[in-house]
């Protein structure tokens with residue numbers, strides 16, 4: 001077999017293994033990019049140093065070794081001897097070294113070209129990735145009293161339905177100038193999508209498929225924030241495939257370099273356990289049901305308080321009782337019971353907690 005044919009045979013033989021390894025390399029670069037790292041090229045180039053060396057050493061061993069003579073330069077001869085030894089090792093480990101070199105080069109090239117950037121998650125991408133736009137990449141609210149901060153600040157807000165998480169999260173996002181993600185919206189879009197497709201909401205696989213196919217445009221629907229979508233969301237949110245499909249997007253959002261505010265049920269426990277500040281907002285079921293009833297009444301919806309209270313209780317039980325990512329405070333979360341607080345008082349209490357953290361971090 002000629003040298004060219006042998007080379008081609010090696011390339012084809014190792015291609016499947018190199019593809020699998022390269023895809024993992026590309027995904028890991030994409031994940032680091034989403035988490036706020038540099039460009040794919042800047043992250044990928046250092047990954048080429050070792051395979052470049054191994055590849056060159058292997059080529060030296062295969063094609064130059066026999067013809068090699070002393071150059072008369074001791075330093076150069078020593079360097080070439082080292083390369084020759086490395087090439088010898090790579091030759092012994094041929095079945096590992098070749099797919100390693102091929103896979104690394106393939107993976108970095110794929111990452112730079114934007115392939116495999118999704119990490120196997122849903123069609124949602126964080127805007128920081130340069131892919132599809134984020135749900136709410138800008139700070140929420142209209143307060144505009146942004147605080148200038150040094151260092152990342154991710155604020156995780158969890159709590160039961162109608163506790164005031166969203167209201168608080170939006171104000172904090174505006175106050176601290178951080179992007180905001182209402183994670184409930186993702187589950188609402190999946191619940192609504194599943195219902196629209198006529199899928200059994202209790203079928204984890206079918207609901208998981210809807211979650212995987214979710215795209216940002218599905219989140220634009222203003223009716224998603226309504227009461228009914230919340231009920232649908234709570235049903236599909238109990239399925240592990242649904243949660244898995246939405247996981248990467250939320251984690252990437254939480255890991256933005258400047259930080260973020262996210263509200264939901266499992267932010268402090270699952271999505272961003274490393275969040276700098278975690279707040280578990282709660283209020284008694286009666287107070288929450290009253291707030292929800294007033295909210296719906298203000299929208300012209302005639303609603304029965306007792307019915308809303310029963311729904312609030314049922315949703316609490318479902319969210320807290322499910323086996324995956326149940327509603328519960330993280331061990332290091334601050335509890336904020338707003339039963340006796342209005343919106344401003346809850347906001348001030350949250351700011352106090354956050355400012356205390358920031359001043360501790362700044363050594364103040």
Ligand SMILES: Nc1ncnc2c1ncn2[C@@H]1O[C@H](COP(=O)(O)OP(=O)(O)OP(=O)(O)O)[C@@H](O)[C@H]1O
Nearest residue numbers: 161162163164165166167291295338341342343346
């Ligand atoms: N501390 C508070 N005092 C009085 N009303 C409040 C307070 N916090 C929020 N509200 C009101 O309660 C209602 C529910 O608040 P919000 O939508 O923020 O809750 P949530 O926890 O995000 O709900 P969900 O889990 O359903 O998304 C809204 O009408 C809001 O204006």
Ligand SMILES: Nc1ccn([C@@H]2O[C@H](COP(=O)(O)O)[C@@H](O)[C@H]2O)c(=O)n1
Nearest residue numbers: 183184185187230233234237264265266
């Ligand atoms: N991180 C989250 C967020 C939401 N859910 C589920 O979605 C339902 C709707 O959430 P809202 O905050 O928009 O009311 C909620 O009842 C949960 O079942 C979740 O599981 N995890």
